[in-house]
Amino acid sequence: MPLKLTVIGTGYLGATHAAAMAELGFDVLGLDIDRGKIEMLQQGRVPMYEPGLEELLSRHVAGLPDSSGRLRFTSSWEEIGEFGDVHFVCVNTPQKHGEYACDMSYVDSAFSLLAPHLKRPALVVGKSTVPVGSASRLAGVLRELAPVGEGAELAWNPEFLREGFAVEDTLHPDRIVVGVSGERAETLLREVYAGPIAEGTPFVVTDYPTAELVKTAANAFLATKISFINAMAEVSEAAGGDVAKLAEAIGYDDRIGHKFLRAGIGFGGGCLPKDIRAFMARAGELGADQALTFLREVDSVNMRRRTHMVEMARDAVGGGFLGRRIAVLGATFKPDSDDVRDSPALNVAGQIQLQGGQVTVYDPKGMDNARRLFPTLGYAPTALDAVRGADVVLHLTEWRQFRELDPAALAEVTRQRSILDGRNALDPTLWRKAGWTYRAMGRPSA
Known part of the structure; x- marks a missing residue:
């Protein structure tokens, strides 16, 4: 009999995983306690923007025209327990309020309600990003609370989704990591991921702690690389160098590579910031806090970039924001997403507004979420409208749409032809040719 899969938690991770498992040929039942979310998913819609996800859902959600019918949703734990052979736990693990540590309450609740x-x-397969040591504890919860006892096994299978590429990353992952305690769990997961494995995706089998550490270690490394090039931008500015050329030059070393070496206002979102902080907190609990003290500076460099962009904007408008109009291009923490969690762009916009600036924001996909988080900012329906009458334009999210803007057309509506490229993604020559003063972090003014 083919395996039947369940997915517990149908947010960004869970909705993507459920749809992708249906695409791989499995019958899937998704669970969420939010009935509004369930109703939306049953219509083939998702509460977030992720390229390709709604199309994938519509191909498989039962009851939709021309769908395979392999994907259904419920709010019943009893139905989930009866249906599934393999249960994927995909709930959120946010940062605790007022602490660096990870909030495990959603994961703990899911296990106690499922068991x-x-x-x-x-x-039961955990996919959420959790502090190392959690899996061993949760395996005990399953054994204690499940009527089947030892028959309820646990595996940990961290997710490595990139927002904007989540569908591709689930169907064609660059690696699959599974932390298991026995051969049966490994065998079942090899069956679940038979498609990607057949395509050549590496399948890495580890113990629980290593599987938990893989995700946090990967995020810590990426965060470190981003903060490294941003630290080099600070030195380049002080020395009169060009961090973009510096990054190009060191990136040719294949031990370093070019990826994640674009200096700017730093990283944000729902993963990297909270994951490196939770990693530091957990290392402290384990008595290994000295091993990760460098991450404090990584975090500090990252947050400093936002303040530096505010300072650059203040200089660009003559030393003070009162009475000045500032256009902000970008609200999401990265392009191809509507996610504004810990968005550097909105953080900068909010700081400028608090200092008296009249800020107008435009983003291709993140406007509704931005309004909910920062309702007092101004919002424009287009980039051209955002720039109209502005004393300075801040490019803070590297959407392709912004790279394709016509600097000459924007020059006709802005008050001052001054642009600050917070992502080092625009073509300086093109903007300067159109009469703009172009500045970017870590690069010469001209």
């Missing part, structure tokens, strides 16, 4: 309904052998 009593496991009356036959089943594999």
